[in-house]
Amino acid sequence: MSAPTPHARRLSADARRAQILREAAQLFGSHGFNGTTTRDVAGRVGITEAALYRYFPSKEAMYQAILDERMAAPDLLQPLEAVAEAGDDRAVFAGLALTLLRSVEEDPSILRLVLYSALEGHQLARPFQEGRIRRLREFLERHIERRIRDGAFRAIDPLLAARAFIGMVVDHLIVREVFGQRDRYPQPPEVVAEAFVSIFLEGIRSHG
Secondary structure, three states, X not given: OOOOOHHHHHOOHHHHHHHHHHHHHHHHHXXXXXXXXXXXHHHHHOOOHHHHHOOOOOHHHHHHHHHHHXXXXXXXXXXXXXXXXXXXXXXXXXXXXXXXXXXXXXXOHHHHHHHHHHHHOOHHHHHHHHHHHHHHHHHHHHHHHHHXXXXXXXXXXXXXXXXXXXXXXXXXXXXXXXXXXXOOOOOOHHHHHHHHHHHXXXXXXXXX
């Protein structure tokens, strides 16, 4: 491993901590929790493992800090509550799709972290999955169920319908970010969201 650079030593404690988490998130997203070592993270940051331990006592602590940062992000559903109450279906589905698309575009490592945590059965990731991902599906499920009662949507299974819509968006993200096909799907988030919303709503709306 190369020696720490002078620039690395000039960073403040907060800046160094942020740098460690940024590099660790990329490594966890590329190699998983089990496939990443503290030596890997220290090497990417340009410091020794001993210096790394002054900020985080273990790999688990780094992983937890990364997930805590994501959990502390603004509530993704709050802007959608009002449009859902107003029965604005297009705004609800477009807003949710754009939320997912933009969040991954701004932080591609989050998708890989979620996928790796599921594959590895990592217990540290469970609060994140329960607190963020599951809440998105349950919100959409409740909205679909309410709109079925209103007569706006056909009588379909709300849970499966919610998973179908989110599945379209997540599949698009996986193809772009995990399989590296950004060139094949270069459309901006707004265009992707509009296409998926139109396809989905035309399929579930009640025409009676």
